[in-house]
Amino acid sequence: MDVRRTVEAVWRMESANLVIALTRLVRDVGLAEDLAQETFASALQQWPAEGVPENPAAWLMTVGRRRAIDLIRREQARAEKYAQIAADLGSQTGGETGGQSNSDDMLSLIFVACHPVLSRESRAALTLRMVGGLSTDEIARAFLVPSATMGQRISRAKRTLSEARVPFEVPRPDELPKRLSAVLEVVYLIFNEGYSATSGEKWIRTDLAEEAMRLGRRLAGLLPKEPEVHGLVALMELQASRFRARTGPDGEPVLLADQDRSRWDRTLIAHGLAELRRAMALGRPLGPYSVQAAIAGCHARARTFAETDWEAVVALYDALAQLSPSPVVELNRAVAVLHADGPEPALQALDRIGADPRMVRYHLYGAVRGEVLQRLGRLAEAAQEYERAAELAPNQRERSLLMARAAAASARDGSGSTA
């Protein structure tokens, strides 16, 4: 075993517990995180030379606590806050050595990292750092920014938490829904950063999506009665199950219809569908993550593209359009309508959103409309639509794909009219 990677692995497993324990001592999550990082640095220095301790979690906890207590004693003469903490320390008997935190502590840590006083980017960075145990370098690489920039972002975020005196606690029941949706948003942001990336190092990207799924599953364990948590886990797992199938040998994107379904990850699908069932079994109205997961579930269950239950997909998009109306949802719904009811109703659905400014500049709108027109035999119009879409395409790959379709439609149009 590689010792450095062992230290990192133990760190990923234990850092959140350590930050929690140290927060209890120093009563400032940012400071606790600094102390935890120092502890990690000691481990990186000592373990390779002296060997990994028998109980690494207890080692980290002991060293971390010692550092915190040293700091408190040093500062108690200067600052009133530390004088009080030092006084409390004296009255405590012994110290806990176990690495286990209770679930409220872990939730508090997650809610603090995703607190609304922070920007979205900072929430994601701080969550990866404090809950996931990732290093500044890893987070910087994941978000494609220089390490120094990410380091500053994290320090600033910790300072913001401290200055705003954000309490280390689980939000009250009346605040919980809003705060929870902020947490889920962060987790999904991290996932998408990994999932939808077209650039960057492949391994860190996959890692990031896996980290998001882990965070989601941890959250599902902590809040088992919240359907949207299970819904989000299901959504991420079902999307990630297609990771391997969605790019071709030369890295080109492979559309859902053309994917080799034997390359989908069956383990993730099984786990994702189980999470979706859990979300539904709670018997509450489904939220947007659960509905999107249910749509992904329709695809995951279909053995072939043609076997997809398109009626169910249309119905789920109807539900999603009600929960979070957007022309992008309508566009996806139109695709489902095309397969469920044919091109005529699909064209009507597309034309209803055609004037929306977000669709006018969106290449996928043209791509879908071109396909629908082609199905209707309106080939000249289809070719025009594809050409317009090609002009809007964000990269060369998609542009040439759309140009090829335009050419194919024109050619068929020509051969059709001369026949």
Next chain:
Amino acid sequence: MKVLVMIKGSGADEERFTPAKMAPEAVEAMFAAMASYNEKLANAGILLDGAGLLPSSAGAKVVFEGGTTSVVDGPFTEAKEIIGGYWIWQVNSLEEAVEWAKQCPTDPNGVRQVLEIRPYAEEEDFGEGYTPEIKEREARLAEQIRAQREKA
């Protein structure tokens, strides 16, 4: 990365881990310890799947050797390591899987138990022998299976 973790014991010790042959208190303790371990894995977000297997007396082996095929019925008492169950974990590294494996509950009597950790192979791990031609062939096969299913 995904890893398969197999929990193994010696064929000679198998009966000592067979619930039907154990004292009820021992069975209860074993299941309780395993349940809290599984809970820990699930709460850490790494557990994707897992199951326990019946003793090898309920199983069989198909052995290919020297051009012949034979079937051997269980139990495999002579086997050094017999799989009693498995998990599928999603972890960041082999080292992390090792750290989680170390936390697995052990037998109170110190009977030998082995957790074998094996990462899943990805396409790029198959090396040069996994040629574009083979890939193409597998893709065609998948296509064929799909077509047959569609007809059915």
